Amino acid sequence: MHTIFEAIVIGIVEGLTEFLPVSSTGHMILTQSLLGTHDDAVMKTFDFVIQLGAIMAVVLIYWKRILSLFGLVKRRSESKHGRKLNLLHILIGILPAGVIGVLFNDVVDEKLFNSTTVLIGLVLGGILLIIAESRKEAPTTTVLDDITYKQAFFIGLWQLVSIWPGFSRSGSTIAGGMLSGVSRAASADFTFIMAIPIMFGASGVYFLKNYDALSSTDLPFFITGFLVAFVVALLAVVTFIKLVQNMKLTYFAYYRFAVAIIFAIYMFFQ
Template sequence: MHTIFEAIIIGIVEGLTEFLPVSSTGHMILAQSLMNTQNDEVMKTFDFVIQLGAIMAVVIIYWNRILSLFGLVKRKSQSMTGKKLNLLHILIGILPAGVIGLSVNHFVDDHLFNAVTVIVGLVLGGILMIIAEKKKGQPSTTVMDDLTYRQAFFIGLWQLVSIWPGFSRSGSTIAGGMLSGVSRAASADFTFIMAIPIMFGASGIYFLKNYHALSSTDLPFFVVGFLVAFVVALLAVVSFIKFVQKMQLTYFAYYRFVVAALFALYLLLS
């Protein structure tokens, strides 16, 4: 039986880390390890459902941009050439993770949702970010509207490594975008918009796969976690998105190394 206290703590962790390239999934797994939370089907489904709560904050912030993708509102392009981001960019970006993710999700659930793999992911993801900062040149694409279909596809490919818990979806895609000639700010914007259909899809899949393991007694646990993640993310999202757009990934990499080292020490001593 999972507690409301666990739901609140994990919801706060999710809301604070979803928009930073530090791996919200990895931080939730580490938090659950510290609290000795049972890593069962209910908890795995819970992790995805509360991520959806945090993503709802992105829906609110990017609401006009999302509506413009469907032609429901008109907006002025930020592109110097008058181009606009469209639904095909999003589809191309989510396709690699959608196809590969479905085929390996059982393996990830059974073997990678643990503190040791998160530590490895934090370190390797941090190394990727440092490489992206050192190898980046003058970006050919400075705003999201100028994103090419090829760049959208490569960002989607980089998202595949975030299937490993601890790598970070935003960290992988922002780093991948920078290596593909996209500015840090444009990569971050595309990452956050691309996360909306991915998280809706992942939450739906996990719920359908594991709904038989859920009961009515789990409802308060899910509702509290979802609401806490949504509220915390909504309070943090504006400043955090601007922070990620401007701050070098190298600093986030150093943070990841410190967290990985501290938790590795904790595991050795426990």
């Protein structure tokens, strides 16, 4: 039986880390390890439910742009060339991870969701951030509306590595965007918008897959985690989006290395 305390703690961790390139999934796995939570179908579904709660904060921040993708709101383009981000950009971006995620979902769950793989992902993901930040060429795309279909697909390909827990979806896609000539700020904006359909889809898949393992007694656990993640993310999202847009990725890489080292020492003495 999972407790409300676990829901609150893990919800806070999710809300604080979802929008930073440090891997919210990795932090949740490490947190659950520290709390000694049971790794079962309920917990796996819970992880995606609270990620969905955090993503709802992004929906509130970007609601005008999201509606403009469907033509429901008119919005002036930020592009000097008159371009506009559209649904095809998003579909191209989510396609690679969506296909691979569906095909290898069970393998990822069974083989990769553990503390050791997270530590590896934190380190390798940190190296990726350093490589992206070391790019010397000036970005060719500085605003979200100027992202090309080719760049959207390239970012989507980099999102594939985030299937490995600890790499970070936002870290992989922001780094991938920078490596394809997109500015850090535009890459972050595209990453957050692209996360919305990915997380809605993943949460729906996990809920349907594990529906039989859930019961009405799990409802308070899920609701608490969802609300905590949503509120914490909503309070942090504006600050964190600005932080990710303007702070060098190398600082996040150093943080990832520190977390990996500290937790590795903890695991060694367990």
